[in-house]
Amino acid sequence: MANIDAKEYKPQGSTAKSRLSWLWSEYSVIIAFVIIFIASSIMNPRFLDMNNQLNILMQVSIIGIIAMGMTVVMLSGGIDLSVGSVLALAGVISVLALNASGSILVGVFTALLVGSFAGFLNGLMVAKGRIASFIATLGMMAGARSIALYIADGGSVSGEVTGFTAIANSDFWIFDVPVLIFIAMTALVFILMHKTRFGRYVYALGSNEKAALLSAIRVDRIKIGVYTLIGTLVGVAAVIETSRLNSISSSSSGAQYELDAIAAVIIGGTRMTGGRGKIIGTLFGVLILGILNNMMNLMNVSPHLQGFVKGLIIIIAVVFQKRE
């Protein structure tokens, strides 16, 4: 029987080469991050400046929070295109609630509520209505944006409560508060995905939905939970976005955020069809995107060309990732 055992046991540390390829397949995004980080510090001395580093973190925090939710959705085998629109809608409604009530707490809770409710609707459409997530959230993307435009009459709404801007514009030790919120949300999603049964079920469902159902998992509830989770995270992002400039634009806020979030998840190595991927991967995917944006600004690349570079990086990232 020793031979049967030997067949299943594939030694991985036997040669330097196989160890290297294992390292690459498991942590390619981290290696890519290190390479890009080193390259950036050589190309531009200002890159390593502490303020610049913190600035990068600040700039990625909103997309980062959304990307965490997007990772969960994509692990479950779905996608959420509505995040940008829902962010604008949650922002607009929360500012109105803030101004009407004069309470920052009410404003924040309104944003979370609107976000999670939109997510819940997405989940309902996907789980109970059996609509493909791409279609369901495409509908939500158009619908949420339209309602935001209608409420704000196509323009921006601004906060009239002092202290609201403090949420996104104060700092704690050396970190801006949005960065801390980003880190906290990352930790939260990480724990949720790796230490609770919800996370286990999401992986199972994304990998093999029928087997998950036959394993007595309430697949529908998990799906609704997944979309509600990303909706809530979008609500959190909406609070930061609104608070940063004390206003939100119904037409342009959140535009294309879904693309950046999905890009970060893909660069982070999560499989498009679900079931495989890591929260840590997305974290580094977000950071890679942040560094690229930052470097292009530092090196005065035309803003019109920045999208091209980003697109190129996404495609290269996917090409280099290990295929099955």
Next chain:
Amino acid sequence: MDRQPFLMMQNMEKSFNGVPVLKNVTLEVEKGEIHALLGENGAGKSTLMNLLGGVHQPDGGTIHINGQEVKMANPRVSQEHGISFIHQELNMVSDLRVYENMFLGSELRNRMGFLKVEEMCQKTYEVMAKLGVDIDPKEYVRNLATSYKQLIEISKALLHNSTLIIMDEPTTSLAEHEVNRLFELMRNLKKSGVSIIYISHKLKEIKTVCDRFTVLRDGERVKTGAIEEEDIETITRLMVGKSISQDRFIHEHQFGPVSLEVVNLTSSGLFRNIHFALRQGEVLGFTGLSGDGRTELFESLFGYRKKYSGEVRIHSKSVKIDHPRKAVKAGIGLVPKDRKENAIIKDLSVIHNMSLSSMGHFEKSGFIQDRMERKKFQKYKEMLNIKVHNPRITIDKLSGGNQQKVIIAKWLEVGADILIFDNPTQGIDVGAKQEIYHEIAELAKLGKSVIILSSEAPEVLRICHNINVMYQGEITARFSGDEATEEEIMNYATGSKREAAKIG
């Protein structure tokens, strides 16, 4: 050498990641011969065939066809040498029509480059007719039953005028009469000079249709010989390296009270008027041909299908099960058929597959305790003899038998007291099969109620106390396990005999 065999693979060597899979294996196949390639899963059969099919390259050894040395650099080269490989997994494009699948990659075109549809349909029809299959060549493959897909795959090989056909477990999804037709066709092919390498776990089939056999074990050739000179027991012994008894696993003992009672269960188009009762400690078998509705019946009972009428009583309490979750609450577990599609979560580790349906057992204040999972898995690993070094690897890296054991462990952990096994030994080698039978017998001894669904009559005969035979959605006969014979079961399964009066 004055007389060369048609195919000669000599001293084949192959290693994966430094682990030798084939050690100096030689295989000779004569022209017009059906040659059985036997061995347990992992013995090296597939690897050897993949070398022949050009999928992998050998580390050593030579391949001769008709006395000429050939290098199978890729599958295309292999095809050009007249070799067709019918894989166990069907490679069909469901959204294309039958004839489009048949000619995929080698479409017939006229001078303008347009497809010659009618000619392709005609040829498809002719080949199918040889197999006795009557399908419209323009039918979409997605509308066909699995057994037809298998037959299309076989027809495809015939179409290419192959001189050597490799068949890897071709009968797994075929009904008995289709199998017979396939065998007839294989004999015809043989007469016309085509050689066939036949891979199967079903020794009985091999006995009926093959001329010679080669047994591999742990990557080495154990024996090549004429099939009629050996009996099944000897061949089995060669395969597993020890003797395997064909005796019944189940011995009569006292049954407990009725645990599951099904009254008049009906689902239109799938099954109707199903009555049966299951007692504690009983192993109840359901067998029949494909399309008899038994899988659908128990998927309904488990809550995977919701549209059915009738009553289900568990411990004499009427229950309405419309989600697997409710079935589990009621104490029912299901080890489904088609493990890859229905049972294993291939991206989860072995441990996580084991704990998936009973996460509550491994939590403390809402958080999963890895250590508790690991410890529990260790217990099942020893209990069920699951062979895995590192249980953190994903489950798809295990052999079929070990995967199945993990799925069984999953349901044991849930603590279900009614266990349904659908085709429990599908794609599992002989040794692991015995272990799974043994485990099922043990479960019954512990007082669990067990239901076995199987298309193989010998299987239910060996492990069931009582046997139900189904035909077109109805239970047509009921036997006690020690009275039933394979012939009797076949009579009812094919619908040639009915005993409806006795059922009630």
